[in-house]
Amino acid sequence: MKALITGVQGFVGKYLADHLLSYGIEVWGTSREDSPLLCLKNGNVKIIKNDLNSEEGILYLLQSIKPDYIFHLAGQSNVKKSWEDKEGTFYANVNKTIFLLDACVRYQRENPNMRLLTVGSSEEYGRVEANELPIKETTPLRPMSPYGASKAAVSMLIQQYHKAHGLNVVHVRPFNHIGPGQSEGFVTTDFAKQVVELENNDSTPTINVGDLSSERDFTDVKDIVRAYHLIITKGILGQVYNVCSEKPISITDILNYFLSFSNKRFKVNIDASKFRPIEFKKYYGSNEVIKEQLGWIPEYSIEKSLKDIYLFLKNN
Structure with missing residues (x-):
């Protein structure tokens, strides 16, 4: 083939x-x-x-x-x-x-x-x-x-x-x-990159983020x-x-996962200048069709996916 x-x-x-x-x-x-x-x-x-x-x-x-x-x-x-x-x-x-x-x-x-x-x-x-x-x-x-x-x-x-x-x-x-190797400009890569770059800082580093309230798939x-x-x-x-996963997760939870992977304590600064107009607070899909017709379901948990991204950036 x-x-x-x-x-x-x-x-x-x-x-x-x-x-x-x-x-x-x-x-x-x-x-x-x-x-x-x-x-x-x-x-x-x-x-x-x-x-x-x-x-x-x-x-x-x-x-x-x-x-x-x-x-x-x-x-x-x-x-x-x-x-x-x-x-x-x-x-x-x-x-x-x-x-x-x-x-x-x-x-x-x-x-x-x-x-x-x-x-x-x-x-x-x-x-x-x-x-x-x-x-x-x-x-x-x-x-x-x-x-x-x-x-x-x-x-x-x-x-x-x-x-x-x-x-x-x-x-x-x-x-x-999401996954290891994704370019910057995507929330998971951007969060993980900040954690990896700042965790060797002697002081308590500050992570700057935008609106964390939305939920995505x-x-x-x-x-x-x-x-x-x-x-x-x-x-x-x-x-x-x-x-899709059919499971919405908040951007707050995404950030907290990355913070939990590090032994470092971080301060989180909500930067209003990073806010973008958000049309929808919650946005997620149904995978019923692919699940029922083809038997597909996601195998990777969100925690596993985020840990892989963090380790990829840490090791590279």
Whole structure:
């Protein structure tokens, strides 16, 4: 079996590639730059330069590699950046996906058993009322950012391509996913980094944080990629799947976990300048569909996930 992962060198892409390699699947990946082999724990990933800017270029890539599974992870994933570059966000997330979908329609004629998985986001749901929690796949889409709108467009496109062209495609909407190696700008990495950097301070160090009152849905990246593999192999074609823990946890609890991992005592300073407009105090999804159809449930506890992040930063 062969798999192609677009955006393989991103945070989730590396974990997904390593997971597939552990199953003996040959993994290829795309990159916008010339890159050497991506060397991972369970093997190597062959990297091909392809910016996904043309249907013909993507079709040539598919015909050359002949993948059985295609995971589309590439795109613009920063919500803040989507406001600064709306056009670029839609081109990266929608136009390039259309090029890929059209190429896959043609490729499927040669390989009828190929399967494509497109990755969306919980940002597609946007504004959700309290009585709509937990968020289900049937919850109306009301995206509140250009990023969320672009991903919502993709989820509609895959259903259209499945019905109009019989394309073997599924779409996932992951909620917050976390793990070692995630970049800064995400709350778990930012908290852990402060703890690790300050715990050798002789005095009682101060951690500066923003609003801690909101509750969010966090899932370990290793559980996320396990879900992607299960969905692309056994999921119902044309369907959308939430991938989430279904367990909201407060940002206060996230911080307290990190503080408990260290022997150091910390002061916590609530910095009002770090506050961002929060539309929802509580936001979490339902994993009922993937659980009932495919038997997937998260295996990593939030404490285990956060401890792994802390130790990764401490040891590196």
